[in-house]
Amino acid sequence: MANYRVKIRKIEPVTHNVHAFTVDKPAGFSYVPGQATDLSIWKEGWKAEKRPFTFTSLPENETLEFTIKSYTDHDGVTNQLAFLKPGDLLEISDAWGAIAYEGIGxxxxxxxxxxxxxxxxxxxxxxxxxxxxxxxxxxxxxxxxxxxxxxxxxxxxxxxxxxxxxxxxxxxxxxxxxxxxxxxxxxxxxxxxxxxxxxxxxxxxxxxxxxxxxxxxxxxxx
CATH class of the missing domain: 3.40.50.80 (Nucleotide-binding domain of ferredoxin-NADP reductase (FNR) module)
Incomplete structure (x- = not known):
């Protein structure tokens, strides 16, 4: 499974502890709505700390979006994400996941x-x-x-x-x-x-x- 380094373009609040992260989309990158990626923060001490996050953008969008809740009760990846700024780097993997649309339900x-x-x-x-x-x-x-x-x-x-x-x-x-x-x-x-x-x-x-x-x-x- 390939990995890609992507730059954060925009961070917007969604709720009091949830933010939408818009990041660059690697050339040729593809996924199906409902799939996820393994994501890590590209800075010392956090590069190997990969966590699964779902794409909330659409596959045809020019950028990728993740809607992520920050858990501040411990210093984990989601807590660290709350301190990032546009221009910071993340690393993502190829898409994976079992939640796919199978009809009206x-x-x-x-x-x-x-x-x-x-x-x-x-x-x-x-x-x-x-x-x-x-x-x-x-x-x-x-x-x-x-x-x-x-x-x-x-x-x-x-x-x-x-x-x-x-x-x-x-x-x-x-x-x-x-x-x-x-x-x-x-x-x-x-x-x-x-x-x-x-x-x-x-x-x-x-x-x-x-x-x-x-x-x-x-x-x-x-």
């Missing part, structure tokens, strides 16, 4: 786990093929919601926000669990796309299987 995301779905849904929207896809997006607080306005624009009434850790009038309250899925999904013979923290992904997949979803229709990073 239900997207289930927990927090920053929504990032693989951003490029998929942007791509469908740009092609006029968003169809009846639905997104259920769980966050701790309203200030944690990534891309709320864009998801509303793309999905309309098929975008559902859940808030778990604070009262939030106008939002669904609670977690994505078996009871919630049973209440809001009318049939389980369709693709389900699942991404989030490990506990979220495993519990959601178990709930879907218990409700009759076919294992081959469950799309997630294995």
């Amino acid at each position: 239900v997207f289930l995301a927990g927090g920053a786990g929504v990032t693989p779905f951003i490029a998929i849904l942007r791509n469908l929207y740009a092609q006029g093929k968003i169809g009846g896809n639905r997104l259920f997006f769980s966050n701790r607080t309203t200030k944690d919601i990534i891309g709320e306005a864009e998801f509303k624009k793309m999905l309309g009434e098929n975008f559902f926000n859940l808030i778990t850790d604070e009262p939030a009038p106008g939002f669904y309250q609670g977690r994505i669990d078996k009871s919630f899925l049973q209440q809001h999904i009318d049939h389980f013979d369709q693709p389900f796309y699942v991404c989030g923290p490990d506990a979220f992904t495993s519990s959601t997949l178990e709930a879907l299987k218990a409700l009759g979803a076919k294992p081959e229709a469950l799309v997630f990073e294995k």
